[in-house]
Amino acid sequence: xxxxxxxxxxxxxxxxxxxxxxxxxxxxxxxxxxxxxxxxxxxxxxxxxxxxxxxxxxxxxxxxxxxxxxxxxxxxxxxxxxxxxxxxxxxxxxxxxxxxxxxxxxxxxxx
Amino acid sequence: xxxxxxxxxxxxxxxxxxxxxxxxxxxxxxxxxxxxxxxxxxxxxxxxxxxxxxxxxxxxxxxxxxxxxxxxxxxxxxxxxxxxxxxxxxxxxxxxxxxxxxxxxxxxxxxxxxxx
Numbered sequence: 001x002x003x004x005x006x007x008x009x010x011x012x013x014x015x016x017x018x019x020x021x022x023x024x025x026x027x028x029x030x031x032x033x034x035x036x037x038x039x040x041x042x043x044x045x046x047x048x049x050x051x052x053x054x055x056x057x058x059x060x061x062x063x064x065x066x067x068x069x070x071x072x073x074x075x076x077x078x079x080x081x082x083x084x085x086x087x088x089x090x091x092x093x094x095x096x097x098x099x100x101x102x103x104x105x106x107x108x109x110x111x
Numbered sequence: 112x113x114x115x116x117x118x119x120x121x122x123x124x125x126x127x128x129x130x131x132x133x134x135x136x137x138x139x140x141x142x143x144x145x146x147x148x149x150x151x152x153x154x155x156x157x158x159x160x161x162x163x164x165x166x167x168x169x170x171x172x173x174x175x176x177x178x179x180x181x182x183x184x185x186x187x188x189x190x191x192x193x194x195x196x197x198x199x200x201x202x203x204x205x206x207x208x209x210x211x212x213x214x215x216x217x218x219x220x221x222x223x224x225x226x227x
Binding site for chain 1: 142144151152153154155156159161169201203205207213214215216217218219220221
């Protein structure tokens with residue numbers, strides 16, 4: 001059974017701090033995705049990583065796919081209150097189109 | 112915006128009553144999904160559809176049924192609602208890329224269901 005484990009579960013920081021969120025599995029994934037979800041809304045895709053070792057940057061967010069394609073990390077530099085939300089990693093479930101999701105990291109950034 | 116709407120957005124019902132949630136999409140996507148989201152459990156797949164009248168079970172399908180009679184609508188029915196089905200329900204569509212093979216899901220705004 002494929003599982004994605006995210007850590008930490010909760011993170012509360014001050015504006016301007018840096019943070020890293022992790023997504024780990026014992027299974028190899030052909031790709032991993034990161035979604036962000038704001039209260040009262042559905043998740044929205046931030047990035048997809050497909051190559052082992054790949055690093056992608058989205059403004060202050062840096063995403064990395066592990067060399068063995070079993071893990072990924074999300075690093076936020078100089079966090080802002082607008083970064084507050086639930087961050088979910090997801091990967092393809094088997095050979096089909098469905099995704100499995102980690103349980104998420106709830107980030108709160110206070111000013 | 113993938114043109115996904117869900118109705119109702121909020122519903123309160125009583126244990127034992129049937130409930131139907133509707134997901135509507137405007138862009139003719141083949142694949143549609145129903146998830147539930149609960150604290151401590153994340154998003155869990157209930158059922159999905161890969162075409163009109165073609166559906167399959169997900170991880171937590173017990174107590175739920177689905178129907179897809181038109182490409183644009185995917186209905187989720189709780190045959191006899193229980194308090195354990197209190198949750199936030201999300202519908203999603205999938206847009207695929209062939210190489211590398213990547214599926215991106217776009218979600219509706221969710222339906223908050225409270226079963227008393």
